[in-house]
Amino acid sequence: MPSPAKYIFVTGGVASSLGKGIISASLAKLLQARGYSVTIQKFDPYINVDPGTLNPYEHGECYVTEDGAETDLDLGHYERFLNIPTSQANNVTTGRIYKQVIEKERRGDYLGKTVQIIPHITDEIKRRMKLLGESGRYEFVLTEIGGTVGDIESLPYIEAIRQLKLELGSQDCLVIHLTLIPFLSAAGELKTKPTQHSVKMFLEQGVQPDILVCRTEHELGKDLKKKIGLFCNVSEDSVIESMDAASIYDVPLLMEKEALDIVVLKKLMMPNQTAPDLSTWKDFLYRLRHPKNQIEIGIIGKYIELKDAYKSIAEAFIHAGAANECQVQVRWIHSEEIDNDNVAAHFNGLAGVLVAPGFGERGIEGKITAIRFARENKVPFFGICLGMQCAVIEFARNVLGYSDAHSTEMSPETKYPVIHLQEEQKSVTHKGGTMRLGAYPCEVVPNSLARNIYGKSQISERHRHRYEFNNTYLRDFEAAGMVASGINPDNKLVEIVELPNHPWFLGVQFHPEYKSTVDNPHPLFLAFIKAGLKHIESVKSGFQVA
Numbered sequence: 001m002p003s004p005a006k007y008i009f010v011t012g013g014v015a016s017s018l019g020k021g022i023i024s025a026s027l028a029k030l031l032q033a034r035g036y037s038v039t040i041q042k043f044d045p046y047i048n049v050d051p052g053t054l055n056p057y058e059h060g061e062c063y064v065t066e067d068g069a070e071t072d073l074d075l076g077h078y079e080r081f082l083n084i085p086t087s088q089a090n091n092v093t094t095g096r097i098y099k100q101v102i103e104k105e106r107r108g109d110y111l112g113k114t115v116q117i118i119p120h121i122t123d124e125i126k127r128r129m130k131l132l133g134e135s136g137r138y139e140f141v142l143t144e145i146g147g148t149v150g151d152i153e154s155l156p157y158i159e160a161i162r163q164l165k166l167e168l169g170s171q172d173c174l175v176i177h178l179t180l181i182p183f184l185s186a187a188g189e190l191k192t193k194p195t196q197h198s199v200k201m202f203l204e205q206g207v208q209p210d211i212l213v214c215r216t217e218h219e220l221g222k223d224l225k226k227k228i229g230l231f232c233n234v235s236e237d238s239v240i241e242s243m244d245a246a247s248i249y250d251v252p253l254l255m256e257k258e259a260l261d262i263v264v265l266k267k268l269m270m271p272n273q274t275a276p277d278l279s280t281w282k283d284f285l286y287r288l289r290h291p292k293n294q295i296e297i298g299i300i301g302k303y304i305e306l307k308d309a310y311k312s313i314a315e316a317f318i319h320a321g322a323a324n325e326c327q328v329q330v331r332w333i334h335s336e337e338i339d340n341d342n343v344a345a346h347f348n349g350l351a352g353v354l355v356a357p358g359f360g361e362r363g364i365e366g367k368i369t370a371i372r373f374a375r376e377n378k379v380p381f382f383g384i385c386l387g388m389q390c391a392v393i394e395f396a397r398n399v400l401g402y403s404d405a406h407s408t409e410m411s412p413e414t415k416y417p418v419i420h421l422q423e424e425q426k427s428v429t430h431k432g433g434t435m436r437l438g439a440y441p442c443e444v445v446p447n448s449l450a451r452n453i454y455g456k457s458q459i460s461e462r463h464r465h466r467y468e469f470n471n472t473y474l475r476d477f478e479a480a481g482m483v484a485s486g487i488n489p490d491n492k493l494v495e496i497v498e499l500p501n502h503p504w505f506l507g508v509q510f511h512p513e514y515k516s517t518v519d520n521p522h523p524l525f526l527a528f529i530k531a532g533l534k535h536i537e538s539v540k541s542g543f544q545v546a
């Protein structure tokens with residue numbers, strides 16, 4: 001019988017967006033670096049069954065796991081920090097909890113009882129909180145609770161934590177509360193009152209946090225830590241300062257300096273003698289800080305006002321940039337703003353462009369115009385999902401001469417549906433969880449750019465889309481010079497397209513960005529940056545983009 005897991009809950013107070021996900025991932029990283037097996041899960045109090053149906057403007061990117069769960073973007077941070085995959089079980093929402101309880105009620109499982117928030121909803125929350133811990137695979141299960149303490153919708157989660165603390169005991173369960181210590185410039189002072197209030201509210205709900213992590217712009221100092229500890233009923237060494245950091249990847253080291261991991265291990269009665277081995281992490285940070293080159297990459301998308309909408313892509317550039325000792329600056333370009341007259345100006349100085357994933361009509365023509373420019377002027381191009389589909393449409397229109405070629409997503413009546421809906425998708429009426437989701441195998445054809453980059457013929461990548469390359473046209477494309485270099489071996493769907501007569505032009509139907517981590521930067525991003533560096537060299541040495 002494996003020893004039971006230790007449960008660490010991370011809650012937030014005072015304000016949202018304090019970085020619970022990064023604090024959770026950083027602590028998990030420190031524990032992992034000490035040799036412990038760790039996983040992180042996120043419980044989101046909103047009523048959507050999953051974030052798949054949320055507009056990216058609301059919650060940022062929807063992150064997809066290997067097993068095809070559409071999840072909160074914090075799971076992306078967990079994977080990027082820990083380099084281990086998460087799954088459906090790692091993200092739970094109120095919608096999912098209620099769905100399960102209501103289905104049980106309809107089946108008659110509650111035997112005539114009145115179904116209530118306590119105990120039925122809280123029991124279901126607790127069951128799910130313990131699920132990964134009971135698998136025997138982890139010594140530590142970190143659970144991040146979305147939202148802030150005091151929100152109406154968080155109440156059942158806080159109640160579940162209260163009960164679990166009692167059931168498991170203080171050796172096996174602790175609560176870390178992340179708060180803000182604001183700096184009032186007029187008074188020239190850091191203020192602890194909002195944190196005191198937040199802890200008070202937590203206490204009213206029956207939970208005494210064990211550790212406080214305090215976000216601050218200025219050092220807290222010993223006295224302030226003492227004061228916070230006194231008013232919030234925690235020992236001084238359990239008040240952890242979390243200073244604003246230049247990069248999220250600095251946070252594990254900041255937390256190590258503050259001994260967060262040691263405090264946690266002591267409270268949970270776990271050995272803490274050996275120091276965490278963070279050599280690979282530090283090596284990554286060193287490269288990040290000491291780039292030998294710098295390039296600018298254009299990301300073309302329609303949600304660029306909210307950078308979180310493309311979180312995994314932005315992070316993948318950071319990983320691959322550091323590995324290449326190259327600082328990658330991103331120029332965010334709104335696809336709706338690109339037209340034939342200004343496209344050259346948008347490309348000025350860019351080492352390459354990435355056309356982002358997306359849904360719907362808005363901004364499509366701008367993406368297609370940009371892709372044409374990249375194709376004709378030999379600028380490195382990387383298309384992801386919708387970006388790949390747009391590359392196919394552009395090629396059909398401007399090389400094959402299929403003037404109104406389109407995806408049936410935007411133009412159901414097009415004469416040339418080069419991107420279309422798969423048969424099994426045609427009968428789908430529900431939006432939630434009905435796309436082609438999660439990891440699928442792909443065979444990479446020999447003598448292609450993709451094969452050269454991956455260095456192997458069998459790969460697996462994650463998907464999130466409904467529409468596909470229409471194989472009726474495959475021969476026409478290949479005859480005109482666009483090659484399908486990645487094929488799903490089971491259903492022959494085209495997963496990668498490329499142009500052999502272009503220095504670097506690659507479109508992928510899948511989302512490579514989901515698999516990029518600090519320890520394993522994604523090969524496609526690594527190669528794209530290399531191509532960008534080469535492009536800039538060639539521009540400098542006299543070759544001018546038209």
Ligand code: GLN
Pocket residue numbers: 356357358359360384385386387389409464465466467468
């Ligand atoms: N809208 C396209 C589809 O559903 C692309 C999706 C995406 O870019 N993730 O197929």
